[in-house]
Amino acid sequence: MKRYFIHTFGCQMNVNDTLRMSEALAKSGYAATVDYERADLIVLNTCAIREKAEDKMHSALGRYRQVKLQRGAVIGVGGCVAQQEKAKLLERSPWVDFVFGPDAIQNLPTILDRVAKDRVRVVDTAWVDSEEYVFPRADPETSRGKVTEFITIMKGCDNVCAFCVVPHTRGREVSRPFIDVLAETADLVKVGVREVTLIGQNVNSYRGGISFAQMLLRTCEVPGIERVRFTTSHPHDLSDELIEAFRVQPKIAPHFHLPVQSGSDPVLKRMRRDYTVEQYLERLAKLRAARPDIAVTTDVIVGFPGETEDDFQKTLELTERAQYDGQFSFVYSARPKTMALLKEEEWGVVPHEVKVERLDRLQALQKRISQQLNAQNVGRTLEVLVEGRSKTDETRRFGRTPQNRTVNFDGDAPAGAIVEVHIERSSASSLGGKQGRTLSSPAVVVPEKPIDADSCVVA
Numbered sequence: 001m002k003r004y005f006i007h008t009f010g011c012q013m014n015v016n017d018t019l020r021m022s023e024a025l026a027k028s029g030y031a032a033t034v035d036y037e038r039a040d041l042i043v044l045n046t047c048a049i050r051e052k053a054e055d056k057m058h059s060a061l062g063r064y065r066q067v068k069l070q071r072g073a074v075i076g077v078g079g080c081v082a083q084q085e086k087a088k089l090l091e092r093s094p095w096v097d098f099v100f101g102p103d104a105i106q107n108l109p110t111i112l113d114r115v116a117k118d119r120v121r122v123v124d125t126a127w128v129d130s131e132e133y134v135f136p137r138a139d140p141e142t143s144r145g146k147v148t149e150f151i152t153i154m155k156g157c158d159n160v161c162a163f164c165v166v167p168h169t170r171g172r173e174v175s176r177p178f179i180d181v182l183a184e185t186a187d188l189v190k191v192g193v194r195e196v197t198l199i200g201q202n203v204n205s206y207r208g209g210i211s212f213a214q215m216l217l218r219t220c221e222v223p224g225i226e227r228v229r230f231t232t233s234h235p236h237d238l239s240d241e242l243i244e245a246f247r248v249q250p251k252i253a254p255h256f257h258l259p260v261q262s263g264s265d266p267v268l269k270r271m272r273r274d275y276t277v278e279q280y281l282e283r284l285a286k287l288r289a290a291r292p293d294i295a296v297t298t299d300v301i302v303g304f305p306g307e308t309e310d311d312f313q314k315t316l317e318l319t320e321r322a323q324y325d326g327q328f329s330f331v332y333s334a335r336p337k338t339m340a341l342l343k344e345e346e347w348g349v350v351p352h353e354v355k356v357e358r359l360d361r362l363q364a365l366q367k368r369i370s371q372q373l374n375a376q377n378v379g380r381t382l383e384v385l386v387e388g389r390s391k392t393d394e395t396r397r398f399g400r401t402p403q404n405r406t407v408n409f410d411g412d413a414p415a416g417a418i419v420e421v422h423i424e425r426s427s428a429s430s431l432g433g434k435q436g437r438t439l440s441s442p443a444v445v446v447p448e449k450p451i452d453a454d455s456c457v458v459a
Ligand code: SF4
Pocket: 157, 158, 159, 160, 161, 164, 165, 166, 167, 201, 202, 234
């Protein structure tokens, strides 16, 4: 039997796409391997969000070239860099056999056929018309052994933020029919999943026959589902209807990832983010009033073209005012085909060392805030959905609170159980404690997978 190895870069959308690729390859008679040196087929599912991610892909491609030379492995590149670079990837890396875009995942068996039988190199990066695009249906057996799973509910993005490649690499927004999402949720419950995260580049602009708020509420009603999460959102789609859903439905997990990107209005304007800091904070305040126990995280870009020290001070002020539970912050990285790349010289390039120094200051501030917020949980008893053995200490159990806080604890609760944990210690990124009462037991026994059992490496 032929073996495949998938190297996944980037976001949760890519991780989910890799699962769909695995299912398509299994149907073509391939089996997974975690050892790329034994693979007959190596697929790189790539990320183009920052230059660094693209560089990582090229160095991995160099590594896999040896496997081709030694055992004639077929090598393919998928994901966002494939969509961005298309045939240029074949020119730059002559040992690559095929390049396929996010819309061509289901074409993998046909592509492999052409590479093997016609002995040609293939580029399949055509967009499927939005009307005709069919979201790959997940095989629930792929998720057996998991307590939480991600469900793709839409692809693409119609916004055009000045720094972002996603509209170029993922195309226009297409929403998945809500009936399919509910059916997939029900399938996942049958294999032991108790929490789902609805994903898309811009989920809260979902239009799959019902509104996004309705999609969330309907997913919460699927029997056996305990928690529903979602990511990633745009602040201008944080509607009153969505805020109301958080107020009335406790199964909507009280965690909201709401990327702000900058605390300066002139920078937000150049980023084409379509809101001001005060408008953003007004939405945040309304959300927190509706759901006081909510945790909020965000994304921030430091060093966007033209960002002054004064602009950056405003990002620090916003971080202080918003009191985020966590922040994903990065230095600005110029991306192909983006407005920011075109305007960089005009707006003013921020030197790399200045960007890095600002990022250090921002991350130090956020770490202090996360530590303070997490420390408030010491001495409290929190509800935790158990996901299995702790990744940091195999003698302990691991799970997350409804606020998406990581908890490593002493206890023996099975994966899928919801238990109380008495919190005894905290850090900026996690909590620790002792297991208390069991609040609910899993309906389906979840055979725990050894950590990192999947046949793909996430970089
Ligand atoms: S909303 Fe998000 S995915 Fe869409 S263009 Fe802006 S940053 Fe990119």
